[in-house]
Structures are given as C-alpha cells and as structure tokens.
Amino acid sequence: MSDTTILLAVTEVSRHHDGGAVKALDGVTFEARAGEVLALTGPSGCGKSTLLSLIGLLDQPTFGSVCIAGENLATVRQPANFRLQHIGFVFQFHHMVATMTLLENVAAPLVALGLHRRERRARASEMLAQMDLSARANFLPAKVSGGERQRAAVARALITRPPLLLADEPTGNLDSHNNTLVVELLMAHARAHGALVLIATHNPEIARLADRRLELCDGRLRA
Ligand SMILES: Nc1ncnc2c1ncn2[C@@H]1O[C@H](COP(=O)(O)OP(=O)(O)OP(=O)(O)O)[C@@H](O)[C@H]1O
Ligand SMILES: [Mg+2]
Numbered sequence: 001m002s003d004t005t006i007l008l009a010v011t012e013v014s015r016h017h018d019g020g021a022v023k024a025l026d027g028v029t030f031e032a033r034a035g036e037v038l039a040l041t042g043p044s045g046c047g048k049s050t051l052l053s054l055i056g057l058l059d060q061p062t063f064g065s066v067c068i069a070g071e072n073l074a075t076v077r078q079p080a081n082f083r084l085q086h087i088g089f090v091f092q093f094h095h096m097v098a099t100m101t102l103l104e105n106v107a108a109p110l111v112a113l114g115l116h117r118r119e120r121r122a123r124a125s126e127m128l129a130q131m132d133l134s135a136r137a138n139f140l141p142a143k144v145s146g147g148e149r150q151r152a153a154v155a156r157a158l159i160t161r162p163p164l165l166l167a168d169e170p171t172g173n174l175d176s177h178n179n180t181l182v183v184e185l186l187m188a189h190a191r192a193h194g195a196l197v198l199i200a201t202h203n204p205e206i207a208r209l210a211d212r213r214l215e216l217c218d219g220r221l222r223a
Pocket of ligand 1: 017018022023024042043045047048049050051
C-alpha cells in the first residue's frame with residue numbers, strides 16, 4: 001500500500017454462513033485513516049458486528065482481505081499478540097471479570113505487555129481518573145452502575161493505547177448523558193493518539209458526531 005496514512009484497508013470482504021445461504025457481508029470495500037472516527041450504521045442484521053469481528057481478528061472472511069497497518073490479517077501468525085499490539089475492543093456488554101476490581105480489570109491487558117505491577121496500577125489509576133472513576137477504582141464491577149462499568153470497559157480498551165479501536169454498540173444500555181460521555185472519550189482518544197475509531201451504532205446522535213459514516217444494508221455498503 002502506497003499511502004502510509006491508511007491504517008485499515010477492507011477489500012471485497014465477504015463473510016458467508018451455511019454454505020453461502022447467509023451472506024452476513026457481501027463484497028465490502030473501504031479504507032480508513034489514522035485519527036478518523038467512523039460510525040458504522042444500518043439495520044439489525046446488516047453485518048456491523050460481523051465486520052468488526054473480522055477487523056478484530058475474532059473471525060475470518062470467506063472472501064477478500066483486511067489489512068491493518070499494511071499487514072494482511074490472513075498472514076498474521078499470532079492473532080492474540082497482534083490484537084494486543086493494535087486493537088482495543090469495547091462491546092455492548094462490558095465483559096468485566098467479576099472477581100476483579102475496576103482497577104484490576106483495567107490494568108489486566110498490561111500484564112500481557114509485560115509491564116510491572118506498579119506501572120500497571122499507575123497507568124490504570126490515571127486512566128480511571130480520566131473516566132471520572134477514581135472513587136470507584138477498588139469496587140467490583142457488580143458494585144458500580146451500568147454507566148460506570150461501561151466507562152471502565154472503555155478505560156480497559158484504551159489502556160494499551162491501541163491505534164485501532166473497535167466499539168460494538170458501546171452505549172447500547174446507557175442513558176444519553178453516559179452515551180455522549182463514552183463517545184466523547186473514544187473521540188478524545190482518537191485525537192490525542194491519532195487512533196482510528198470504528199463505532200457500530202444504532203444511535204443517530206453518535207453517527208452525527210463521527211467524522212464519517214459507513215452505512216451497511218444486507219451485508220453491502222451503501223454509497
Ligand atoms: N454464525 C452464524 N451463522 C449464521 N448466520 C449468522 C451467523 N452469525 C451472524 N449471522 C447472520 O449474519 C447477519 C449479520 O449479523 P450481524 O450480527 O453482523 O448484524 P448486526 O448488524 O451487528 O446486527 P445488530 O444491529 O442486531 O447487532 C445476520 O443476518 C445474522 O443472522
Ligand atoms: Mg451487532
């Protein structure tokens with residue numbers, strides 16, 4: 001790829017199920033640059049989560065290719081390692097470890113990066129402070145509100161400073177104040193670190209906040 005600012009290149013990507021009877025994605029092509037915030041929209045079942053799973057190395061395309069930072073994902077030998085280096089994920093439901101405090105949950109990805117405990121805790125504390133969660137750092141996920149849990153999930157996704165952030169309906173179960181807060185935090189991260197943020201959402205307000213909108217319909221991108 002000649003243009004080095006292209007962080008993500010999705011080329012003619014299809015994802016079929018049941019021998020082609022279900023075309024969750026059908027020939028999707030687009031490129032995105034570092035620093036952009038993209039909203040992925042479209043009706044339920046149009047393929048948003050499928051697309052994020054392919055980009056996040058949680059699934060593989062039936063046809064076509066996905067390249068991140070010039071690397072074709074089909075040739076990545078250690079997906080877990082690649083994810084750790086390049087990608088942060090925020091899901092609709094937080095997937096926090098129930099027996100760990102918010103601080104421990106947020107610091108967890110740094111273990112795999114080989115950081116020492118003191119540094120991990122310092123970075124996690126700072127990230128929680130940015131999310132206005134310092135007072136909740138030592139609480140278990142079950143003991144905080146839904147909005148606080150989701151903000152902690154965002155903190156956990158950002159802690160490794162990923163160049164690519166994938167968010168699948170990150171505000172699905174939040175009120176509009178927390179909704180906006182979560183998206184503003186993701187956008188601030190994109191601006192501060194030159195990251196690319198991809199947010200799948202049904203929320204028109206979030207789609208409006210994004211720099212660009214990709215609309216899927218029956219597995220295909222609308223012009
Ligand atoms: N493992 C599977 N087997 C068969 N069909 C599947 C499978 N996974 C997804 N699909 C189908 O692929 C299509 C796209 O699903 P996907 O979850 O990507 O939609 P979505 O846009 O994220 O929807 P929502 O807005 O409801 O989250 C749907 O029709 C879904 O039923
Ligand atoms: Mg989905």
